[in-house]
Amino acid sequence: MKNSICKAVLLCLGVFSLTTAKAQKHKKPNVLLIYTDDHRFSGIHALGGQPVKTPNIDALANTGMVFTEAHLMGAFSGATCMPSRAMLNSGKQLFHLTDIGHVLPKTDVTIGEAFKQGGYNTYMVGKWHQDRGSLARSFDDGASVMGIGVYLTDHYRMPIWDWDKTGKFPKKDAYLLTYDEQGKTKRRAITKNDKRGPTGTELTGPHTSEIFAENASKYIKNYKKRDPFFMYLAFHAPHDPRQAPKKYQDMYPVNEMELTPSYMSQHPFDNGDMYLRDEELAAWPRTPQVSKKELSAYYAIITHLDAQIGKVVQSLKDKGEYENTIIVLVGDSGLAVGNHGLMGKQNVYEEDGIHVPLIFSGGYVKQKGTRYNALSYIHDIYPTVCDMAGISIPKSVEGKSLKPVMDGAKKQVYNYGYYAYKQFQRAYRKGDYKLIEYVKSPNNDWKRGYSVKGSRVTQLFNIKKDPWETQNLAFFPEHKALLKEMQEEFVKAGKDLDDYKQGIGVEYDFWDYYN
Template identity: 25%
Template sequence: MKKRPNILLIMTDEQRFDAVGYRNPEVHTPNLDRLAQESVRFTNAYATNPSCIPARAAIFTGRYPSQCGAPTYMTPLPKNEVTFMSLLRAGGYHTAVVGKQHFWRYEGDKGYDWADIIDEHFPPEVISKELDESEFGLPQNLTVSDRVSSYVEFLADSGFTRGDQLYRRFSDKGIYEFFADERYYVDGYVGDRGLQWLRQDCPKNTPWFLTLSFPGPHMPFDGIGLPDAAQYRGEELALPDSSAADLLGKPPHYLDILKKFGQVKLGDPRRPGGLTPQEIRSMKLAYYADITLIDRKIGAVLELLKEKGLYDDTLILFTSDHGDFMGDFGVATKAQYLAEALVRIPFLLKPPVAGYPGRTEASFVSSVEIAATCLTAAGLAVPANMQQRSLTDFYTHPRPERWSEVYFEARDLRGLRGERYKLVYYAGRQYGEFYDLQADPGERYNLWEAPQVQAEKRRLLDRLLDRMISLGEYVQTEWHPTAPPI
């Protein structure tokens, strides 16, 4: 019987598709770049949702947020939902997690034999008034008891109980400087704990699954002050082509995002508001520095796997839950928008094959397919109510089926992206979004009403309707044994 591979799922939070060195030379990620050379590099990978809780719920269950009952940022996964980690455990895998999960109030079985879940970005016992708690990665209505983790205990034992002992405000746009030793920085701590698990707790005679999930580079953008910031010159970082004025052609709720960054003055594109060039560059510097620190920690994990003789036998997935505007349209953060900056993500798949020659793959894929991928790699059945497509086909089959579109959602928004065009449908509204991504990859020009694309818009609307019907429960159930086929 062929040995079942170990499986390592490496995740970050809020990392854009282009915030990796192998896609963008402005970003320093030498370890991920090396991993990419031995991986299937998916250039058209998408999240199911632009927000943490629903995006992660879809990953863990293999079901879209609207299917698994967690369609918004404040809807916890229902207790009866089954995670793919619990299926791996039932199938003989030792399952473990280090880092962010964002299950939030989920009362079901997460599926881990060993867990060190760290959802915090800061010491929560006492937050300095100088620091805005709402920016540090958790809903504001959680109690202190909800936030207890080994990271919090580590900080408290080290004398850190206030945010201003670690951070100082760099800008009122959510940018902070970290000034303590990096071992007290949350992503440094998570990386170190991942190494500790691999050294001390990793089973020797049982296949294992490990989620190593970094809370960064999620806002607050706090990488200024890390040693990795020295690799960047802020004044040289590229600025986006778009501006806040481009939001005027989009659905009206896009203007809400400017409340934090300065309102658009309607009718006057000369005064669009939004982040200044200096603020965008400072934000990128903080964001990229955190990514580079995470890359160092990932590199140390990969080297340890090689030292232990496990690297060639381990399936490694790297991705993020969603992206961030990061200066596009003069704003940052993520919310109920199906913009490319938010739903397009980095995605690497390193097969459990020695000497695998990496390659670039343009097929559209979704993070909801991680569950089927891990179960298939483990030789286990994929439940009928999960998404069935496994990305293992891209290294096991000489001619894998390639997909020419991808679906995503956000509460009552539904989106479909094809090879050229992208549609976002707003339920119950007369407006929507439609983009020609070949001519306008930055989504600056909304063509929803443009006469020249109405035929393509109708085609994508039809495809979107087909997709939404296919996601319903029991849609393939037999009507009656004698009923004629439709």
């Protein structure tokens, strides 16, 4: 009798173990999607080799997969992070966005919605740059939402909202996090005396990167649902103002900063949009001292951001969820910070505007330290993560999954790259070469009260030999045939991608002055 009972118990335990193992084997992975702001590819040490300290992101890159040719397709707004985020969340390409990316219509199934439909609990922390309706329908819950209303241009005095399941997020509900006399964090309402900054310091209140990382870590620590989670963690750093605690600022003495190969005191010509907020952040000309100061602050806020990302990754490990999590890290745009005499990201140069880091890591990713040079866009991330997690890709998504590249089935999913900035700039990338075309209308300066002649400028770079785009080959006779071929393919690509069907609210069309 005893033997029969023992056998029965052992049989039950065996079945239970087998069932548990089977359940673990088929459990869908968690997804942590980390979006950084104005973070160029070379703003990660392991990727660009620049003297910026990013040990935690380096670890993600070295234990995961890096797509070294990931790009923002472009923008029809000086606030390039808006269309960038629209493309990531909708999977739509630039020329098919609604309202230059501010509105995500209900016909566009967002990445959050896709994972909700796939059985995930979806959570959002940080910056949102689209309409409130798309925010509410994309996530089950969230914390510390910013970017949907009042903005004080200050990482230490950032208006934030608690999650509002109604999706209204009224202005009156925004608050600041500050320190009291004992150094404890407290909330306070925003008043008319709260002017735009930056005026905050690490003594004023917690930095946005700290706030967002703490809330993300808290969610992971307290997560008890059986369903996997999808977290959209959107940091505001390293977007200006380039503020960081003194500890991080001291890591980058201004006089010891190394300028990049593309440093210039000023851009060699008017690229069409030279007089806007980002370019007013530093004095003209961009002397070495001016650019070193900005670069020092840029690296400091990146290193501080890296430390916060490390805390979030550690929370996954502490919870025992790291091995079953896909971590995606991507920047929303590049940033010049002195490159080519520019400060902002309103251009189609690589590091200055469109080249972004794209890392797939976490314990669930088995390809360790792999680099792929496949051309890709930010809007390809959506279908790729769906493919990796076994989630159905909605029909509204236009991006291409990069999983065939990861699996070794393909080396490229695109034959070329195509990029745009407003009505002023277009770029075409194929093989080792990149073509950039600029146009200005005769009345390009109408907003400043005077008129100038229209113009057109052409640049051709060998990206493989000259990744910082310092040597324009367009006027060399030996490149005449290549230039002509690239220009013909460029025009065809514009038609194929519906660049001729803008209706985006600009005063003229690029092609009006190119053709």
